[in-house]
Amino acid sequence: MSRTRVVVTGMGTTNPVGGDVPSTWDALIEGRSGIRMLTDDWVENLPVKIGGRVAVEPSEVLDRVKARRLDRSAQFAMVAAMEAWRDAGFDGTAADSGLDGDRVGVAVASGIGGVTTLLDNYDTLLAKGPRRVSPLAVPMLMPNAPAANISLYVGARAAAQTPVSACASGNEAIALAVDQIRLGRADVVLAGGTEAAIHPLPIAAFANMMALSKSGSQEGGDPTTVSRPWDTGRDGFVLGEGAGVLVLEKLEHAQARGARIYAEVLGAGITADSHDIAQPDPAGRGGSRAIVRALAESEISPTAIAHVNAHATSTPQGDIAEGLMLHATLGSHVNEVVVTSTKSMTGHLLGGAGALESIATILAIHHRLAPPTINLDNLDPEVELDIATKARELPVGDIAALNNSFGFGGANVAVAFGSL
Numbered sequence: 001m002s003r004t005r006v007v008v009t010g011m012g013t014t015n016p017v018g019g020d021v022p023s024t025w026d027a028l029i030e031g032r033s034g035i036r037m038l039t040d041d042w043v044e045n046l047p048v049k050i051g052g053r054v055a056v057e058p059s060e061v062l063d064r065v066k067a068r069r070l071d072r073s074a075q076f077a078m079v080a081a082m083e084a085w086r087d088a089g090f091d092g093t094a095a096d097s098g099l100d101g102d103r104v105g106v107a108v109a110s111g112i113g114g115v116t117t118l119l120d121n122y123d124t125l126l127a128k129g130p131r132r133v134s135p136l137a138v139p140m141l142m143p144n145a146p147a148a149n150i151s152l153y154v155g156a157r158a159a160a161q162t163p164v165s166a167c168a169s170g171n172e173a174i175a176l177a178v179d180q181i182r183l184g185r186a187d188v189v190l191a192g193g194t195e196a197a198i199h200p201l202p203i204a205a206f207a208n209m210m211a212l213s214k215s216g217s218q219e220g221g222d223p224t225t226v227s228r229p230w231d232t233g234r235d236g237f238v239l240g241e242g243a244g245v246l247v248l249e250k251l252e253h254a255q256a257r258g259a260r261i262y263a264e265v266l267g268a269g270i271t272a273d274s275h276d277i278a279q280p281d282p283a284g285r286g287g288s289r290a291i292v293r294a295l296a297e298s299e300i301s302p303t304a305i306a307h308v309n310a311h312a313t314s315t316p317q318g319d320i321a322e323g324l325m326l327h328a329t330l331g332s333h334v335n336e337v338v339v340t341s342t343k344s345m346t347g348h349l350l351g352g353a354g355a356l357e358s359i360a361t362i363l364a365i366h367h368r369l370a371p372p373t374i375n376l377d378n379l380d381p382e383v384e385l386d387i388a389t390k391a392r393e394l395p396v397g398d399i400a401a402l403n404n405s406f407g408f409g410g411a412n413v414a415v416a417f418g419s420l
């Protein structure tokens with residue numbers, strides 16, 4: 001594969017702390033949580049009653065008729081893609097923007113896909129019979145619907161792809177997009193991830209497997225304090241929803257059109273644990289290999305890393321394993337690296353997490369400022385990392401940062417970004 005340089009020229013998001021990139025960045029830097037009590041009627045009998053709903057409903061952004069033809073996960077992806085496309089300086093379709101649609105691609109992931117459409121239509125089937133099931137159910141529920149609809153929106157014909165690797169999906173989509181550009185198959189790719197799984201069945205399932213925190217769900221509890229990566233009081237993640245999309249572009253292509261460049265995607269590493277379907281390798285070996293591969297593909301040494309946006313979901317085992325990974329791969333330099341878990345504020349977006357956290361990582365490099373990890377009152381003694389609990393300045397000069405994502409099934413993805 002060529003060493004074609006790939007840069008980020010546009011970003012878009014909708015998530016629990018903000019309806020766009022500027023509001024999201026402000027919230028992250030200020031340490032504002034987006035976790036709230038859920039107010040849906042169905043939440044009453046569930047053991048978990050908190051979550052990270054998006055700060056701005058997609059109905060406030062999308063055309064109502066078009067939105068009704070999209071699952072909630074695809075709605076989030078469209079909102080993020082529209083912002084990212086505009087942010088990159090494009091208007092209308094690829095052709096309208098002077099691009100060759102055959103050279104524009106999409107790689108947008110989802111860990112679960114259109115679960116709301118699927119389960120709502122199954123309820124309709126049971127209650128009202130098969131004739132009342134929506135004829136749009138399949139194109140709405142399929143996991144590749146977000147990518148396909150974005151492809152239609154911009155007229156992208158190079159490819160419309162959907163990696164599905166649980167909570168590593170969003171980061172894997174970014175890695176796939178970089179590969180597409182380096183392989184010469186596209187000049188511009190919209191890449192990211194989305195998820196809309198705040199629904200009684202996923203919540204009940206995650207709760208029953210002891211993955212979700214049950215704290216803060218009781219009357220009088222404070223949901224904003226529940227997601228607490230690396231804290232001794234952590235007891236599981238908080239489910240969030242939303243999407244993040246990047247516009248990735250060949251450097252020469254971006255320079256030729258005078259595009260603003262946020263950062264460079266230096267490289268990525270993808271591995272599998274082959275350890276357990278749900279639990280991470282306690283020694284973090286698979287994740288360590290992903291980080292090593294990301295550094296090797298980026299052609300940088302561990303000492304170039306100034307910041308890590310960690311996967312750190314607030315689970316007892318996962319947070320410790322990731323600490324071991326960082327020590328194993330960064331060596332003594334790990335003590336000079338500012339580490340953050342923005343999930344302390346957004347909750348866990350599953351397939352959308354890697355994309356949202358890549359945006360946070362890119363902005364940290366761009367602004368030389370790392371967001372804090374909130375709710376870290378008592379650091380677990382098994383975790384020896386320099387974790388920012390307030391926004392922290394990053395060094396000047398050329399720096400790099402890692403965004404880690406790990407998922408059920410043993411999926412591991414590390415993406416390295418660099419200043420430009």
